[in-house]
Amino acid sequence: MTTRAIAGKIVEVNEEGFLTDASQWTKEIAVELAKEEGIDLLTDGHWKVIDFARTSAGNGGASPTLRAITSGSGVSTKELFSLFPKGPAKKVAKIAGLGKPEGCV
């Protein structure tokens, strides 16, 4: 476990760069993390997914599975993969300051 400075805050991250304490997350941090993941601008569509993930994250702070996101947020599979290309499962979790999803589907 290490700490890093991002968007003017010091946060704890694991070896893969995921925030380990979801309560340290801010929207400004999400913007910076998104840039690091190759997403230059977070649109309303991105925020819909991020907000849904934050709201439905369990007590352990794990991000919902992709299937849970598409069936719960109204964002289709196609949209989800175009908003967060090349690996939405990890990208949504990381940008939303959550842990990786704990389910398979």
Add this chain to the structure above:
Amino acid sequence: MSEEPRKIAFICSKGTLDMAYPALIMGWAALGNGLDVTLFFTFWGMDLINTHRVDRLELAPVANTSMKMSMMGVKTGNLGIPNIMGVLPGMTAFATKLMRDKISDLDVPPVREFMQMLADAGAKMYACKMSVDMMDLKKEDFIDGVQDIVTAAEFIDMTDGAQIIFI
């Protein structure tokens, strides 16, 4: 971020309900993690892409040594479903319904919907040329996600550098 993504390819050769899911679940997980995913359907695996068959995949209890009575909610430990019972009319339909319900309880979609999810997520799907000829199928018989009918050699070429998993 600019390097080539890891590539993974699944050869789906089985058409039973239980053997349809491994490639779908692994493929979905791979897409979620940003991998380049290819699915190749051959022999009985053609049922997964055949629009007349995909909703009718079944699971037979006969000679299935892993299927125990306890799966039906009868607490009998390791007692299997006797093969003599498995041959009775309706037993395959019953076992299939049981498995479908268990899958659905986990919020895992039915095969047709799952295939659409994979296609929407960018998986490339191909039908085996020899199986197409053998089973007298046409491109119109396939679900939307199937991009083409290809030969074994073409599949080998298009999966250069991929990890290949045979199911």
